[in-house]
Structures are given as C-alpha cells and as structure tokens.
Amino acid sequence: MKTSEGHHRALPTVLGKAMRLAATVVFTIFGLLVVTFLIGRVVPVDPVLAVVGDRASQSTYDKVFVELGLDKPLYVQFSLYVEKAVTGDFGESFLTKKPIIDDIARAFPATLELATVGIIIGTLFGVPVGVWAAVRQGKLVDQVVRILGLVGYSAPIFWLGLLGLLVFYAKWGLVAGPGRIDISYEYAFTPKTGLFLLDTAMQGQWGAFRNVVSHIALPAALLGYYSMAYIARMTRSFMLNELAQEYVVTARVKGVAEWRIIWVHALRNAAVPLVTVIALSYAGLLEGSVLTETVFAWPGLGQYLTNSLQNADMNAVLGGTLLIGIIFVGLNLLSDFLYTLLDPRVRRRT
Amino acid sequence: MKPLLSVENLRIAFPSRQGPVEVVRGVSFNLGRERLGIVGESGSGKSQTGRALLGLTPVSGTATADRLEFDGVDLRNATAKQWRSLRGARMSMVMQDPKFSLNPVMTIGKQLMEAVKLHGGKSEARDKSLAMLEAVQIRDPDRVMAAYPHELSGGMGQRAMIAMMLVTEPDLLIADEPTSALDVTVQIEVLRILDNLVTQRGMSLIFISHDLKLVSTFCDRVLVMYAGRVVEELDASRMSEASHPYTRGLLNCLPTITGDSRPLPVLARDDAWLE
Numbered sequence: 219m220k221t222s223e224g225h226h227r228a229l230p231t232v233l234g235k236a237m238r239l240a241a242t243v244v245f246t247i248f249g250l251l252v253v254t255f256l257i258g259r260v261v262p263v264d265p266v267l268a269v270v271g272d273r274a275s276q277s278t279y280d281k282v283f284v285e286l287g288l289d290k291p292l293y294v295q296f297s298l299y300v301e302k303a304v305t306g307d308f309g310e311s312f313l314t315k316k317p318i319i320d321d322i323a324r325a326f327p328a329t330l331e332l333a334t335v336g337i338i339i340g341t342l343f344g345v346p347v348g349v350w351a352a353v354r355q356g357k358l359v360d361q362v363v364r365i366l367g368l369v370g371y372s373a374p375i376f377w378l379g380l381l382g383l384l385v386f387y388a389k390w391g392l393v394a395g396p397g398r399i400d401i402s403y404e405y406a407f408t409p410k411t412g413l414f415l416l417d418t419a420m421q422g423q424w425g426a427f428r429n430v431v432s433h434i435a436l437p438a439a440l441l442g443y444y445s446m447a448y449i450a451r452m453t454r455s456f457m458l459n460e461l462a463q464e465y466v467v468t469a470r471v472k473g474v475a476e477w478r479i480i481w482v483h484a485l486r487n488a489a490v491p492l493v494t495v496i497a498l499s500y501a502g503l504l505e506g507s508v509l510t511e512t513v514f515a516w517p518g519l520g521q522y523l524t525n526s527l528q529n530a531d532m533n534a535v536l537g538g539t540l541l542i543g544i545i546f547v548g549l550n551l552l553s554d555f556l557y558t559l560l561d562p563r564v565r566r567r568t
Numbered sequence: 569m570k571p572l573l574s575v576e577n578l579r580i581a582f583p584s585r586q587g588p589v590e591v592v593r594g595v596s597f598n599l600g601r602e603r604l605g606i607v608g609e610s611g612s613g614k615s616q617t618g619r620a621l622l623g624l625t626p627v628s629g630t631a632t633a634d635r636l637e638f639d640g641v642d643l644r645n646a647t648a649k650q651w652r653s654l655r656g657a658r659m660s661m662v663m664q665d666p667k668f669s670l671n672p673v674m675t676i677g678k679q680l681m682e683a684v685k686l687h688g689g690k691s692e693a694r695d696k697s698l699a700m701l702e703a704v705q706i707r708d709p710d711r712v713m714a715a716y717p718h719e720l721s722g723g724m725g726q727r728a729m730i731a732m733m734l735v736t737e738p739d740l741l742i743a744d745e746p747t748s749a750l751d752v753t754v755q756i757e758v759l760r761i762l763d764n765l766v767t768q769r770g771m772s773l774i775f776i777s778h779d780l781k782l783v784s785t786f787c788d789r790v791l792v793m794y795a796g797r798v799v800e801e802l803d804a805s806r807m808s809e810a811s812h813p814y815t816r817g818l819l820n821c822l823p824t825i826t827g828d829s830r831p832l833p834v835l836a837r838d839d840a841w842l843e
Contacts, residue, residue: 464665486673561672
C-alpha cells in the first residue's frame with residue numbers, strides 16, 4: 219500500500235522535473251541564439267562585403283544587402299535567424315562555399331574523437347593517481363603527483379606537443395606525425411561516422427586502424443595528460459575530504475579491509491562531485507583545443523574556427539560557437555543526470 | 569578470572585606547534601563481563617580512550633601503553649590482519665551521530681550485510697540482518713534495509729547503527745555518546761534497546777558519555793575522567809559516596825525537582841586536579 223502511494227506522489231514530481239529541465243534547456247539555448255545573433259550584427263565586419271568583395275558595384279551591393287535580409291527590422295532578422303537555426307541552417311561559409319552545418323559535420327568528429335580518447339586517458343589515469351596521492355598524503359607519491367600536475371598545469375601545450383613530436387615521431391619514430399591518417403590509407407575506408415577509429419574497425423581495415431591509432435596516440439596522450447593533471451588534483455582533494463568522514467571510521471570498526479574502504483566506501487562518495495569535474499574537462503576538450511589541433515595539423519573544430527575567425531567568416535564562427543554552447547549545455551545535463559544516479563540524497567528531493 | 573580487556577598506563581599524544589600535547593595521560597583499567605561507564609567533559613580524553621582500544625587513534629596521534637590486552641591479544645603491536653579479525657567480529661563501536669557515521673550513498677541493508685559477510689556468513693547475511701533490525705525494534709525491517717541513511721530519522725538511524733555493530737555478536741561494544749545527537753524523547757528508548765541487547769548477549773560494554781546521571785543508571789562501574797586522567801573510579805550504585813572534588817562538584821550541579829537553588833551552583837575548578 220505504502221509503495222503505491224509513493225508512486226502516485228513520485229509521478230508528478232518526475233514530470234514536473236522533466237518539464238522544468240526542458241524549460242531551462244530551451245531558455246539557455248535561446249539566450250545563446252540571442253548572443254550569437256547580436257555578435258553577428260555588432261562586429262565591424264560587413265557581411266555584404268564579405269560576399270561580394272570590395273570591388274562590386276553599388277547595385278550588386280544593394281541586391282545582396284536585400285538578399286541577406288539586412289533591410290528588414292532587427293527582430294524580423296532575428297526570427298528568421300532562429301527559424302533557420304532550428305532547421306540546422308546557419309548559412310554558407312564564405313570561405314568554403316559550403317553550408318556551415320556540412321563543414322561542422324566534417325570537422326567536429328575529428329575533435330570528438332581526439333577529445334574522447336583524451337578524456338578516457340585522463341580519467342583512467344587521473345582518478346587512480348588522485349586516490350593514491352590522497353591515501354599517501356604528504357608522502358613521496360603525493361609529491362611526485364603534485365609535481366606532475368604542476369607541469370601539466372603550467373607547461374604550454376604547444377611546447378609539450380612540439381617536444382613530443384620531436385622525440386616520439388622525428389627521433390624514435392614510435393608514432394605517426396601530424397594529421398589524422400596517412401594519405402595512403404585515406405581511401406581504404408568510407409568515413410561513415412567521421413570517427414576514424416570506429417570507421418576503420420567496423421570495416422575491418424586493420425591496417426588503416428593501426429595507422430589511425432598511431433596518429434591519434436600523441437595528441438590524445440597530450441590532452442589526456444592535461445586533463446589528468448586536473449582530474450587527479452580534484453580526486454585527491456575529494457578523497458581527502460571523504461577519508462576524514464565518520465563513516466570511514468565506521469567501516470574500519472566493522473573490520474572492512476583498507477582497499478575496500480578506499481575504493482568502495484570513500485571513492486563512491488567522491489565520485490559524485492568528480493562526475494561534474496570530468497564532464498566539464500570533457501566539454502573543454504570538445505571546444506576544440508586550438509593549439510593542439512594546430513601543432514598536430516588536426517582538421518578539427520578548433521582549427522576550423524580559428525581559420526574562419528582569421529578570415530572574418532562570421533557565419534562559420536557563429537555556427538561553431540552555437541554548437542559549442544549546445545555541447546556545454548548537453549554535458550551539464552548529462553552530469554546532472556549522473557549526479558542524481560550517484561547520490562541518493564539528490565534523487566528523491568524535488 | 570582473567571579480564572577481557574586490560575589497559576595499563578594508556579597515553580595518547582598529538583603534535584602541536586608547542587610540542588606534543590598529551591590528551592590521555594596514563595589511563596588504566598580492567599574490564600570483565602560488565603558495563604563500564606566513562607564520564608568526562610569534552611576534551612577529557614574519553615573518546616580518544618575508546619578509539620585507541622580499537623586501534624583507531626588518528627594517524628597524527630600516537631598511542632602508547634604499558635599493557636593493552638584484549639582476550640590475550642596484545643593490541644599494541646597487532647598486525648593489520650589481526651585488527652581486521654578483531655574489529656567487527658569481537659569488538660565494535662557505536663558512534664555519536666548516525667547522520668555522519670553511516671555511509672550516505674549505501675543502503676542500510678548493504679552496510680548491514682557487509683558487516684555480516686566480512687566475518688563469514690554470506691548465505692544468511694540477509695536473514696541475519698533482518699532479524700537484527702527486528703531486535704532493535706524496527707517494525708518494518710524490509711523497508712529500512714532498502715532505505716538510504718538520509719531517509720531515516722535520527723533514532724531509526726542510530727538503531728540501524730546498533731544493529732550493524734551487534735549483528736556479528738562481538739564480545740565488547742564501545743558506545744561513544746550513542747544518544748547525544750538524538751532527541752531527548754528517543755534517547756532513553758534507544759538506550760534501553762542497547763542495554764537489553766548487551767545484557768541478553770552477555771557482552772561487555774564501555775559506555776562513554778558526558779552525562780553522569782545517565783551513565784550511573786546504565787552501568788555497573790564508572791570511571792570519571794578529567795584532563796586525560798581517571799580521577800575517580802566507583803560503583804554506579806555508590807555515586808553518592810564519590811570523594812573526588814570534581815565528581816562531587818558535578819553531582820552538586822544536578823538540578824533537583826523539589827528544591828530550586830539560586831544562584832545555580834557552579835563547578836569551581838582546581839589546578840591541583842590536573843596532576
């Protein structure tokens with residue numbers, strides 16, 4: 219009886235929660251649209267000139283001016299902008315003469331693949347290292363981790379990237395050089411998802427797969443190292459906090475083995491705030507690490523945006539900005555969701 | 569008969585900027601199958617004494633003793649393995665506030681069954697846990713098993729904690745202010761449950777509290793601690809014969825229901841008690 223009563227009460231709260239969530243998301247993205255639209259109008263780049271070039275006649279200029287809808291009032295322009303954005307139409311790139319959405323669909327998977335491998339490396343190493351440092355607080359391990367973290371924090375990524383290329387590629391030939399794949403393998407498979415690791419593996423092109431791995435290893439390890447430095451530091455401080463709690467004493471009193479206290483009791487609690495940390499560093503990597511992508515000639519979002527920015531290709535810049543904003547909102551939602559999964563105290567609260 | 573636990577000259581020190589500070593200064597006592605109360609104000613070293621018996625002195629502190637023996641095992645240089653076989657199975661501890669002493673992201677059932685499973689009994693873990701929850705007078709044990717700590721009231725949480733600590737049937741239970749965080753109305757109820765279980769199962773109990781009156785009701789013998797030392801040891805039934813001025817002073821401060829003395833009596837401390 220009691221449980222059915224509970225369900226009746228739970229249902230509307232779940233629904234209300236979902237609706238509130240949807241409203242937040244819509245509102246955030248709307249705000250994002252306003253910002254990108256206004257930036258597009260405020261920057262001192264004449265969109266008509268960007269299309270017609272500076273030697274066009276006045277009549278051509280006027281014609282394009284009307285074509286772009288710039289004669290209409292601002293709110294009409296904005297509603298047109300939103301209408302198009304919703305259908306995925308961000309206009310054409312002046313530079314590539316292709317729709318922005320196609321350009322991004324080509325550049326984004328490269329960044330997605332690199333960032334995903336990077337964050338996996340960062341988490342896989344960062345969490346255990348952070349736990350280890352917390353358990354041996356003040357000991358040698360802790361100091362070594364601190365120094366490694368400090369280097370990860372302060373050494374410029376392009377410097378480490380170039381150094382990595384020099385040592386591992388030029389000197390020892392352990393990994394492949396810049397780019398995502400060697401030209402000889404480029405036509406060995408069809409890029410369906412744009413994630414080369416996945417594409418080559420699914421099509422059984424193991425030679426190409428190995429080549430892709432060899433290309434991604436160094437930049438991903440580099441991004442992994444940077445996120446590891448941050449994740450390890452945060453893990454350490456969350457774990458120190460948890461290990462000082464009374465429930466840890468309770469577990470000891472019960473006779474629970476030390477490894478289980480650390481990896482099950484304490485880490486399970488530390489995981490709650492850690493999820494947000496990892497999600498946000500992932501979002502940071504997805505923005506496209508401009509420097510890494512430049513050093514490694516990685517045809518990703520960061521490179522695309524920098525290129526567009528340098529050429530005053532506003533449509534491309536704004537489309538990319540919007541995409542990054544949406545990724546941030548999405549990852550925040552995901553981490554909120556995981557948060558409620560991991561922490562029962564948040565779960566039942568409305 | 570050999571005592572279950574014997575403590576001789578227990579000292580616990582913590583480092584500070586002015587050099588090490590001794591918070592427990594030479595505590596000695598023997599414990600048989602009885603209920604021993606340790607009373608003292610905060611900072612008197614009573615909780616640290618309790619924790620040292622379980623080898624749980626914080627890492628920054630050092631505990632030394634001339635003798636620290638539990639049922640023939642020398643606790644001073646017990647290995648991690650020996651500690652694990654003692655803790656939970658043979659000695660356990662109920663702590664002050666179930667809000668902090670229960671793991672917030674594990675269900676009560678999981679925490680309770682973990683205690684059973686650790687000391688053999690994987691198959692009957694669930695049945696044993698349910699029976700134990702009934703023994704601490706929880707009416708719907710199935711619901712409590714599935715609940716998370718924050719979903720229980722303080723009294724319920726503390727009963728679950730007691731269940732968790734007694735389910736392995738230890739020989740010695742240390743109760744460190746087990747009711748201080750609870751409402752006055754449920755304090756006595758929880759204490760009665762604790763007292764009944766301890767008596768039924770013939771366990772030894774060390775009951776740590778700042779409440780002299782409470783301790784003398786629930787214990788056979790009382791140690792009064794002041795500034796890291798035992799200043800007086802007496803039978804609970806002979807509380808009125810206390811001779812140490814500190815104990816006398818505390819007893820004098822107890823309000824009586826008939827006489828209203830104004831101004832309220834104040835404990836006058838004497839530096840000589842520190843020695």
